[in-house]
Amino acid sequence: MTIQDKVIAITGASSGIGEATARHLAARGAAVVLGARRTDRLDRLVEEIAAAGGRAAAVRVDVTAPGDLRALVDRALERFGRLDVLVGNAGISRVGPVADLDVEGWSAMVDVNVKGVLHGIAAALPVFRRQGTGHLVTVVSTSGLKIVPAQAVYAGTKNAVRTLLESLRQESTDGVLRTTSISPGYVRTELIDSAVDDPGLRERMQQDMAELGLDPDAVARAIAFAIDQPEDVEIGDLTIRPTRQG
Numbered sequence: 632m633t634i635q636d637k638v639i640a641i642t643g644a645s646s647g648i649g650e651a652t653a654r655h656l657a658a659r660g661a662a663v664v665l666g667a668r669r670t671d672r673l674d675r676l677v678e679e680i681a682a683a684g685g686r687a688a689a690v691r692v693d694v695t696a697p698g699d700l701r702a703l704v705d706r707a708l709e710r711f712g713r714l715d716v717l718v719g720n721a722g723i724s725r726v727g728p729v730a731d732l733d734v735e736g737w738s739a740m741v742d743v744n745v746k747g748v749l750h751g752i753a754a755a756l757p758v759f760r761r762q763g764t765g766h767l768v769t770v771v772s773t774s775g776l777k778i779v780p781a782q783a784v785y786a787g788t789k790n791a792v793r794t795l796l797e798s799l800r801q802e803s804t805d806g807v808l809r810t811t812s813i814s815p816g817y818v819r820t821e822l823i824d825s826a827v828d829d830p831g832l833r834e835r836m837q838q839d840m841a842e843l844g845l846d847p848d849a850v851a852r853a854i855a856f857a858i859d860q861p862e863d864v865e866i867g868d869l870t871i872r873p874t875r876q877g
């Protein structure tokens with residue numbers, strides 16, 4: 632089965648990496664099912680993909696609500712008859728030292744970045760098992776690989792997901808499930824727009840990102856590479872950074 636035969640659900644498809652991934656996979660013939668909270672953006676993307684001859688559907692998904700992930704999976708089954716891949720991409724970031732005690736931000740990151748992925752697994756795994764095949768792709772981060780100050784909780788959430796997927800992989804050696812963790816470095820998206828409250832710091836981070844960050848399509852291509860492997864090949868971990876990133 633190549634990309635053009637697959638049905639692929641993507642969380643966080645309303646902007647950045649998720650949006651670029653939806654566009655890229657749809658252009659290669661996959662049927663894509665898009666989830667996020669900003670449905671106006673999802674609807675526009677579905678129209679754009681359909682106008683280009685592609686196949687897409689969308690559903691409002693807040694990944695903190697387990698039922699919304701079930702609705703995403705159900706949409707794939709109703710509309711396209713199966714689900715081959717779930718891309719758990721939705722994520723948020725809050726940057727700052729632990730001593731800032733951004734308790735709300737910590738909780739939000741755990742809810743979206745960790746529990747959001749768990750809710751996706753809970754919704755998709757029974758379908759993958761029933762079908763006898765399925766692929767779980769998560770977007771983690773190089774922040775979890777190179778530990779730096781001011782990203783403790785964000786990096787921790789990404790490493791929690793990395794751990795989760797590796798454990799799931801070892802539990803699933805019957806050939807039904809493939810798991811992939813994609814670790815991007817800096818990517819030019821909206822992620823940092825809500826990462827800090829200080830407008831000056833935010834602007835500096837946005838400038839750095841604009842200068843150094845990858846185009847989200849680079850990550851979309853990496854995700855497509857993992858998805859496009861034959862059934863007996865599993866890309867476990869894939870890191871993708873701007874060449875000039877330290």
Ligand code: NDP
Nearest residue numbers: 643645646647648668669693694721722772818820821822
């Ligand atoms: P964006 O902010 O552009 O996209 C984040 C996406 O997540 C949006 O579509 C947003 O949709 C969605 N999202 C956020 N909260 C929720 C929620 N509660 N329920 C459903 N969807 C949600 O950032 P990126 O594209 O950069 O982020 C995508 C992933 O890539 C994240 O997991 C991020 O951590 C990771 N990443 C990004 C890097 C970067 O440099 N940009 C580097 C490494 C990893 P909506 O608001 O409409 O719900």
